[in-house]
Amino acid sequence: MHIIVLIKQVPEMDKVLFDSEKGRIDRKSAGVEVNPFDLNALETAVAIKEQTGAEISVLSMGPNRAEEALKEAVARGADNAYLLSDQKFAGADTIATSASLAAAVETIGAYDLIIAGEMSVDGDTAQVGPQTAEFLNINHAAYVSELISLNESEITIKTSLWQANYSKSFSYPLLITVTKDINTPRLPSFKAKLKARKAEVKNLTLADIKEKLKIDKVGFKGSPTWVDNIVVPAEISRKTKVFSEEEKESAYHKIKEILIEKNLMED
């Protein structure tokens, strides 16, 4: 069984500073990390590997420094690492990104399962997973919170759709996007980290995947959407009555008043 895990390197969103004058984030203000949702995707793959002996390839599209994210994935249990990198990919929206990733997947070769995180913390769209499945013309399941069962020919997952929980069983190939609820990613051992430093990351450029591409242009030129304008939103605020710790009791009475006023008191 061959599993491909999609990985994105993202800025550390809780540390990154925002330059409101320039209307963009100051990328130098914070480091980069593996998109946290992708660690759940990778952990899912590693758990399957432990059960079935599957082979794991990780694939990332990004600049050269994304090699670090791929090496971390190797430390966490991936067998092969592929970096899809070319200046021509710059400025890609989700369509151009998914089409490029799908072409890279087909260039890597035969696969059974593709696993991605629910979304990236810097883009927040949750679109790249389902769109990659569409470009590959395979089924996908999004919001996967549990792997119910898996064997050589079939996989059963739990997903949340239509305000309900569903189980779905698929034959391969399949792409799934996983939520944080699916597992808790384990930390790599020191030894694994050391070994991963020397891991080989295979480079893929536009020329390598071109034959498999389903769009005419990549990067910004191959992106149907663009940012036309950036606006710094007006700060939202209300008139606030603040109670100090000593005034707690009066705050509680106020809350009681509100509950009665809004007719929210239970009988």
Add this chain to the structure above:
Amino acid sequence: MAAKKELLILAEYSQNKIHPVVFELLNKGQKLAEKADLNLSVLLLLPKKIDFSELIAHGADKVYYMEDPVFANPDEFIYKENILSFLAKAQIEIVLTGATNFGRSLAPRIAAGLKTGLTADCTALDIDEAGNLIQIRPAFSENILAHIKSDSRPQMATIRYQEFKKGTADRSRQGEIIALETKIKDNPNLKDIKKLSDREINIAEADIIVAGGSGVKNGEDFKLLKELADLLGGQLAASRDVVDAGLIAKEYQVGYSGQRVKPKLYFAFGISGAPQHLAGMKEAETIVAVNTDPSAPIFNLADYGIVADLYQVIPELIEMLKN
């Protein structure tokens, strides 16, 4: 004269009803369609035909539907195949759909199938002078609003439930109802699909929400908030950081990448008030915030703030409410 092009709302029919976000999109869609000189239409895929008059009363000029038992289950592959076969022939300028889990899973497939642009989770929409759709969404931890445009057609966007308001019904409106053929009925890769259970948590529609943030020290302590929520007949909720830290499940998350909520009363316990969170609850009628840090941004948005420890306040509130 050529027929007017259309703004299409891709409707979710789930739990035996039209998802309420569809009526919010009809209200917004009416204004956009008028500005861009488009007809407003709805596309529904459902197992059994229903009365569509509510859709027309809320602004639809046309209701397209596909009726087939295969639509009794949320199978994105079958849905997208049939929707793509319809869109290939239709004159659609704009497609809007609710950013429910199913909508966020299905819409990207349709956009990729058409190689057209799709903007996720728009918080506002408008039409520019040339008649193009302006798709507005927060970016970079909600520090900015990006105005996005597409140079392909249809222009597509998803919008969260409770982002826009539902309009009033006009029962004198006339509309056309058009049956479409379900062309693809088989998905050979899907071996089985079953509903396991209904989701019990429905924070989007709760009147009272008791939410906890990073001030809550561990998962176990959410029980304290739950006790207060139960006592008030409200729902427990959380901010993104505690969800990401694994303290509580994603379905409890309020915020830009979680649920939009508009309760009558919102309690924010130990929530600092990151833009991400405020985006989801800023329209609550009354907000009560409890935080030990008097400079927490949540106090700018709250109607009432208590600068105190939630671990003291919650038991005392419970005590008072019991009496």
